[in-house]
Amino acid sequence: MRYVVAFGRFWWDFVVGDDWLVAAGLVVALGLTALVAHHAVAAWWLLPVAVVGLLVVAIRRALP
């Protein structure tokens, strides 16, 4: 069991890193992009804007 937990923790740290909010934000941003794109509306701008926003959030949360 200890190894399973350690294995899961390793992959969590590897993919999500130290800020789960940013990872969750990415999932929401990709979902929103898919939703808008499937309603035949131009959605190419949405993800870059969300990424810049998430970068700012990530930096603010990491500041001492």
Added chain:
Amino acid sequence: MRIAFLFAAAFLASAVEMVEALTIVLAVGITRGWRSTLIGVGAAGVTLAAFVGALGPALTFVPINALRLVVGGLLLAFGLQWLKKAILRAAGYVPLHDEAGIYAHERAEAESAGREERAGLDWYSFTIAFKGVLLEGLEVAFIVISFAADRGGSVAISAGAAAAALLLVTTVGVLVRAPLSRVPENTLKFAVGLMLTTFGTFWGAEGAGVDWPGSDAAIPVVLGAYVLVSLALVQLLRRQRLAPAGT
């Protein structure tokens, strides 16, 4: 041009991670001997190559839009982590990576560790070299594999770029026999973070059903926008850090 960007991203990411792995390998090899250390390096290299060799071709069977959505998300997760740390380092909030300091620390650890023989190997040297190369190389392996989202042999191109970087860092490491502390690591990490974030955005959006204006021509535009935003953030953070308290 897209292929050139892919090659550059894989080459730079691999070079940065291999510089860090080289520091660990040199410290252990010089302190405790090379045989077990190099066997550890070789075992990690074979593991990473098997990982890329098995997963890379398998991904070609995944529907392209689903693959791009997942790969885009992963590259964005990696890219934003690299970019955030690079911006904080450039602004002075986080100290720069100190290869010489890490080398000294690893040497001290290697000197004080006990000697345990397993399978005819100095187990400390083997495991430290194996773990160092495997962990530093895993992210590169993921980046190489994720370029399957581009189809058209891009995994082979990015694997070639990673191998070229490995060869370069190893050659320089053998020649100087010291940690490569003069490599501008943070600048390279900044560039890798920007490229991963750009490809993540491009493929993630395509996987979500977006048609980019100008198709591939959108890649340098997105990259340019991220460069400008990142440099502006560095300037802003530097000013904030240097401003007297209370102003």
